[in-house]
Amino acid sequence: MATPLTADRFVAALRAEGVTVVEHPGWRTHNRNGHGAWGPVTGVIIHHTVSAGTANTVEMCFDGYEGLPGPLCHGVIAKDGTVHLVGNGRANHAGGGDPAVLRAVVSETYGDRPPAPREHQGSSGAVDGNSRFYGFECVNLGNGTDPWPPAQLDAIERVSAALCRAHGWGARSVIGHKEWSDWKDDPRGFAMPTMRDRVQARLNKAPAKPAPDAGKPAVPRLQPFPGTSFFRRETSSPVITAMGRRLVAEGCSAYTVGPGPRWGEADRLSYAKWQHKLGFRGSDADGIPGAASWNALKVPYTK
């Protein structure tokens, strides 16, 4: 059992393990802390979402849905391996589960699998998992045939190892939701014992370190936020073109021609669509880029 990581330490642990992290706006203060305990934590639960598409899944996991308020996890793991952080604190992901599983995870005393769970949300012997586990929702239809791309499995391995390393846990602290509750079948399509082997193999090595000049970087460099004043001048820059291309790719185009290098009204209207898509409203969705929306847009580095 351990004290949960702060948001800064959480992000740092993931990045040190080589995870590509996107901080969804508002995630640092988004939780269910008024509705039960958060911590001490003892492990990580892996889920599948029964959904397709990254942006809508991230929104759903941030907001929750009728009868189950968000956050529905701490991070959403996209098919491309990107991890979108949506919650910091207690989250509605684990629900009730089996105390025998909890004991086995705390002591990390089990073989390939923890004891088969006999409890679930609302059953008489169930214990609260939302206070004890970090949760990651992986974008997958959960039908057993929707593929799990290597990049996504790699990200599951890395986020799990990152939290185990930060807390001094072994890979037996990482379980699937179906190993926690007898009502659940997620994650479906890969084997948790194999994933635990991967996590343990990673933990046995030193953490991944960025190799700045070792050939091509694994993650494309991104354009840092140029500051709000950059857009208030009549700016002409390849950064504006790169931004416009990303807005088009995100389905946020108000362009009739272009995008081009000179900041204009079509850029502002397109950017406002992007801010709206991220959940910003009113003056926060005025089309003038801010740091959070800019970083979420992931504009490629151009100069």
Ligand SMILES: [Zn+2]
């Ligand atoms: Zn689940």
